[in-house]
Amino acid sequence: MSTGTAEQESCDWTQLPADVTSTILSKIGAIDVLTSAQRVCSSWLRICHDPVMWRNIDMHNLGDLWDMDHDLEKMCRHAVDRSNGQLLSINIEYFGTDELLQYIANRSRNLRNLRLVSCYNISDQGFCEAIKGFPLLEELELSYCSLSQEALEAVGSLCPLLRSFKLNNRGHRCPKIECDDDAKAIAENMHGLRHLQLFGNELTNVGLQAILDGCPHLESLDLRQCFNVNLVGKLGKICAERIRDLRHPNDSTHDYEFGADFQDFCWSSVEDYPSGISDIELVSDEDDYYEFSDYDFGYDFDYDYLFND
Template sequence: MTTEPETRNWLELPLDVTASILSRLGAIEILNSAQNVCSLWRKICKDPLMWRSIDMHNLGDVWDMEYDPEKMCVHAVDRSCGLLVDINLEYFGSDELLIHIADRSSRLKRLRLVSCYNISDEGLKEAALKLPFLEELEISYCSISKDALETIGRCCPHLKSLKFNVQGCRRFHLESDDEALAIAQTMPELRHLQLFGNKLTNDGLQVILDGCPHLESLDLRQCFNVNLGGNLEKRCVERIKNLQRPYDSTHDYEFDAEVFDTGSSYEDYPSGISDIDLMSDDYDDYFEFSGASDFSDYDDEYVLFD
């Protein structure tokens, strides 16, 4: 006699267990799918505690989505009712969205911006004024300058971790310590710093070591203007517990680590073009994509969340 395998009724799980399972989904999956499964899951998904952390990751295909990621993010932030402490935005976003997040999430501790082409210095600076408890910040492949970094450093005194990453570039040989100076002068409490692909020089590194005495980890991969050796390398090794050098392996780096390499000079490009602009293989297509300042021309219907 064979017995039927026992089936589990997921609705009988304790609420805290169900909430823990659902919390492992991204915000997009929760709003588009999970909350529509049943009334119990919908109730759980409306609990502000479910939205202390909001992960809006995607693969950059925002124009093919059946929803407006910016409106979805606004809805998720509003559901948090001020409890939000951690948010991740990838491949979308605007100054208006970032300021909306800051207005409603004054206790935010972690902010991650990846390829958010339409977030400007001005938007980030205005948001930073409202985020005094920020501890961890990542800005990867965004058009953000030293001016915004200075404001962040002044307005976010508890900042412990900064990732400020761009596409590595070997053949321009541009040198700039502006960002290194901004970090050193305004972020003395940093413990962790990642500057993947930065144009800083040995002088900029010296300034960071002077201005950030508590550094425990420092990632300088693809910072090809830094030449570690002699006293500078000795100082880094003695001070930094986890040091990654310019030519160290990038196997564990989550983004494309291909080095931007061209025979053209930087002066051949229009003024104001940043590293994120130059990382595109097709210069014209990039600007066609990034030219829109919002999603007002997005014609497809999006999911209604309420």
């Protein structure tokens, strides 16, 4: 016996309670909200103008910026404006600039979580200036960015509440390049860290020891693809005893968010060509990302309409 008609059993998404709708929309990412979701109906549009909707702004994308019809920087500025000073967390991938980061800093003094991925257009100077606007920052990720030791020192001195830091790059074994600049900056300026991820970093055992000495509250430490680190003997024992969640240089990358491929180019002499590529591993969650390119609206995209408040 049927318990109801098909019409009764179907769900009218536009009639859901506002708080439920807001929770759902917050999961799909800022780009989809601005380009699609807010245009479904007037009730969704009202919800999408609520500052609460924009406490967490996720601008993740696949990096195919040349195939996109949207000005992501303009969209991000608009999303920040909608937060009305309530922004707590923001994720920017590929399109970040000095100007955009400063725009966020000027309007988001309560920011707790900042995530920058492959933002090569953010300079040391621009970053150091903008980071002054995030005194309450607790979590920071700088993955595949081109920032120097100076930027890390600024974070440590200007963000005293920082508890989680991710500094990720692509690892390689050969040629062997050792550099403890990042480790030194972290050890000397980020004493309150609880969680640290240094995927693909060039630090050595010397740099690791400095971090252990300078960051006594560390609970988790990710050293995957940090191939200059050798966790044996006394140093390995200290790490095992002090760090509750420790990831070793050669541990699996199956749960790593980005592509974990690395290429080793080795020369036996200056005349030799690279002898080949070894130990290539590729793990990527890009298939789980939303597709933001190649939108077909059936008309020329009108930003004035999109951002009309």
